[in-house]
Amino acid sequence: MLDDTKKPLVSVRDLKMHFPIHAGLLRRRVGEVKAVDGVSFDVMEGETLGLVGESGCGKSTCGRAVLRLYDITAGSIKIGDREIGSTPQTQLRDMRPTMQMVFQDPQASLNPRMTVEDIIKEPFDEHTKLSDAEKRAKVGELMDAVGLNRKFAKRYPQAFSGGQRQRIGIARALALNPKFIVCDEPIAALDVSIQAQVVNLLEDLQEQFGLTYLFISHDLSMVRHIATRVAVMYLGKIVELAPREGLYAEPLHPYTKALLSAVPEPDPSLARATERIILQGDVPSPSNPPEGCNFCTRCPSVMDICKRVEPEYREVQPGRFTACHLYNDTNDTVGQTAGHEANKSVNKEKTQ
Amino acid sequence: MPDGALPVLDVRDLKTVFQTRGGEVHAVNDVSFSLKPGELLGVVGESGSGKSVTMMSLLGLLPSPPAEVRNGTVMFDGKNLLDVSQETLRSVRGGKIGFVFQDPMTSLNPVYQVGFQIMEPLRKHMGMTKAEAAKRAQELLELVGIPDAKQRLLDYPHQFSGGMRQRVMIAIALACDPQVLIADEPTTALDVTIQAQILELMKDLRDKLGMAVIWITHDLGVIAGIADRVMVMYGGQVVEHAPVHELFKNPQHPYTRALLKTIPKIHEARATRLTIIEGQPPMIAGAPTSCAFRERCDVAFDRCAVENPPRYDLGDGHDAACFYDARTGGPRDA
Numbered sequence: 110m111l112d113d114t115k116k117p118l119v120s121v122r123d124l125k126m127h128f129p130i131h132a133g134l135l136r137r138r139v140g141e142v143k144a145v146d147g148v149s150f151d152v153m154e155g156e157t158l159g160l161v162g163e164s165g166c167g168k169s170t171c172g173r174a175v176l177r178l179y180d181i182t183a184g185s186i187k188i189g190d191r192e193i194g195s196t197p198q199t200q201l202r203d204m205r206p207t208m209q210m211v212f213q214d215p216q217a218s219l220n221p222r223m224t225v226e227d228i229i230k231e232p233f234d235e236h237t238k239l240s241d242a243e244k245r246a247k248v249g250e251l252m253d254a255v256g257l258n259r260k261f262a263k264r265y266p267q268a269f270s271g272g273q274r275q276r277i278g279i280a281r282a283l284a285l286n287p288k289f290i291v292c293d294e295p296i297a298a299l300d301v302s303i304q305a306q307v308v309n310l311l312e313d314l315q316e317q318f319g320l321t322y323l324f325i326s327h328d329l330s331m332v333r334h335i336a337t338r339v340a341v342m343y344l345g346k347i348v349e350l351a352p353r354e355g356l357y358a359e360p361l362h363p364y365t366k367a368l369l370s371a372v373p374e375p376d377p378s379l380a381r382a383t384e385r386i387i388l389q390g391d392v393p394s395p396s397n398p399p400e401g402c403n404f405c406t407r408c409p410s411v412m413d414i415c416k417r418v419e420p421e422y423r424e425v426q427p428g429r430f431t432a433c434h435l436y437n438d439t440n441d442t443v444g445q446t447a448g449h450e451a452n453k454s455v456n457k458e459k460t461q
Numbered sequence: 462m463p464d465g466a467l468p469v470l471d472v473r474d475l476k477t478v479f480q481t482r483g484g485e486v487h488a489v490n491d492v493s494f495s496l497k498p499g500e501l502l503g504v505v506g507e508s509g510s511g512k513s514v515t516m517m518s519l520l521g522l523l524p525s526p527p528a529e530v531r532n533g534t535v536m537f538d539g540k541n542l543l544d545v546s547q548e549t550l551r552s553v554r555g556g557k558i559g560f561v562f563q564d565p566m567t568s569l570n571p572v573y574q575v576g577f578q579i580m581e582p583l584r585k586h587m588g589m590t591k592a593e594a595a596k597r598a599q600e601l602l603e604l605v606g607i608p609d610a611k612q613r614l615l616d617y618p619h620q621f622s623g624g625m626r627q628r629v630m631i632a633i634a635l636a637c638d639p640q641v642l643i644a645d646e647p648t649t650a651l652d653v654t655i656q657a658q659i660l661e662l663m664k665d666l667r668d669k670l671g672m673a674v675i676w677i678t679h680d681l682g683v684i685a686g687i688a689d690r691v692m693v694m695y696g697g698q699v700v701e702h703a704p705v706h707e708l709f710k711n712p713q714h715p716y717t718r719a720l721l722k723t724i725p726k727i728h729e730a731r732a733t734r735l736t737i738i739e740g741q742p743p744m745i746a747g748a749p750t751s752c753a754f755r756e757r758c759d760v761a762f763d764r765c766a767v768e769n770p771p772r773y774d775l776g777d778g779h780d781a782a783c784f785y786d787a788r789t790g791g792p793r794d795a
């Protein structure tokens with residue numbers, strides 16, 4: 110997967126995005142929500158990196174921060190050869206054409222008072238000096254590319270269904286020939302029968318235009334379909350990053366295991382036969398994460414060290430990264446006993 | 462009913478129409494189903510397929526106008542719920558029939574302690590005293606797996622997480638020992654790990670309390686894990702209905718078959734391309750005069766455009782509303 114021919118298009122190192130919490134009469138800063146707390150990953154040219162996790166884990170914030178829709182707290186973001194981590198917003202403007210975003214809610218991300226043509230044309234107005242006729246020709250091409258009928262160019266977003274609206278959003282993102290697109294839950298608001306249409310479209314466009322995607326989703330089955338590699342986030346951190354097949358066949362981190370086992374299986378015989386790992390409790394608050402490993406409060410394989418020392422995020426097998434004490438070379442035996450512990454707690458859960 | 466057990470709820474030819482400026486919208490078209498004691502019926506469909514409106518119609522929860530339940534019978538406890546007085550209906554709702562809605566945040570009142578909200582049906586429907594209700598409320602919270610139940614009765618909804626709030630909702634629905642629990646997308650707003658907790662809880666409770674459950678969802682994966690029988694809805698109608706194993710192994714309606722193919726399976730070899738269902742879900746205006754799925758169907762023929770297919774009985778509790786017989790590969794006769 111990480112063969113030498115592929116080089117990273119996007120390199121993120123130790124990215125942190127903390128939001129301040131203000132309280133009291135004087136709106137003093139009393140703490141911070143550590144939405145993204147030190148994540149590092151590369152997105153290779155032409156690949157789709159899936160970013161999965163539950164709500165509140167920071168995956169959307171991470172996607173937005175990578176595009177510098179926020180002023181990040183710390184870290185470095187390199188897109189192509191340019192470091193944009195600390196570039197002021199005004200200078201980012203001329204970078205914007207290469208990096209675009211498709212948003213989750215096609216209803217909320219399209220201006221209801223603009224026609225489809227105006228929406229798709231706007232990037233040209235902002236970033237190019239094309240004539241009106243040229244712009245309109247380009248809009249037509251884009252509408253063809255995403256499978257929208259050119260005849261509908263003068264209509265308003267509300268005249269379209271959810272799936273079609275998402276196509277408008279995709280056409281707008283494609284307008285300036287971007288290299289890198291962050292897709293933030295692009296199918297979450299769509300019906301099952303429409304999701305597949307949009308995913309197939311994204312794959313077609315990727316092939317046609319050589320796009321690189323960061324595909325953010327909570328739908329693990331769909332990510333397995335579309336992604337080349339997958340990163341799993343929990344409470345602001347990446348706990349595991351691996352090539353698709355490896356991750357789904359043999360997840361390393363206990364959280365990934367639990368997450369995968371919780372996915373409902375659309376096959377009644379299998380669904381009833383599989384042993385599920387049911388996690389206890391809820392995700393802790395990102396404003397007050399636990400000491401040590403973030404997952405230690407719910408982990409079925411938790412050890413003493415997990416409650417004290419934060420595990421290092423490192424490459425444990427070629428191309429596979431994880432942050433878990435179970436995979437520290439120094440304590441292989443610990444890993445085994447912890448495995449027993451895991452089984453024990455699963456059994457306990459069943460008898461309760 | 463194959464087992465001969467008397468259905469606890471029996472819905473026949475339910476028809477609900479909305480009056481809108483654009484004309485009549487036939488949201489529920491001759492929907493019939495029955496529910497046996499202790500059974501879990503899954504209702505699957507996309508948004509707008511009429512699954513929620515069906516359940517709200519039979520409980521009299523739709524505002525009228527614009528809604529009008531035009532036809533049908535809903536037999537429960539020896540009475541037709543469509544004929545009884547509002548008062549009787551009120552005592553059934555939240556009493557013998559409990560329900561859980563999709564969004565646990567908006568269905569709990571933010572200004573009352575959850576204890577009060579659990580006690581409310583107990584005092585209204587069961588005539589309990591405050592002390593009795595408080596004791597029972599604590600038992601209920603324990604039943605749905607909320608630790609430290611006594612203390613948490615005094616908390617407000619915002620002090621609970623999404624999964625915990627849904628547990629509270631379930632506790633309220635269970636308060637009066639319902640014979641039927643209607644759960645409308647109860648896990649859709651929740652994360653998968655929390656969803657897994659709630660699914661386990663529901664299976665447990667069903668076995669423990671022996672109530673019948675109607676579980677509405679758009680997620681076939683959830684249905685596969687929990688339902689005994691499944692009803693697939695499309696365009697306001699029941700298009701297929703079968704025992705769960707039969708439905709997944711042997712789907713007969715083209716819509717069900719297409720739906721099962723479009724979802725990527727996490728444990729199966731990855732397809733290079735997802736199968737898609739072309740087109741959009743239908744707009745349901747006017748009474749159906751043709752098959753609602755016709756335009757997206759890969760086996761549709763002339764008859765589908767001029768006649769709405771009835772539900773054909775295929776034996777073993779399986780029926781499908783389609784003129785095409787997938788078993789013979791040709792049109793069904795008569």
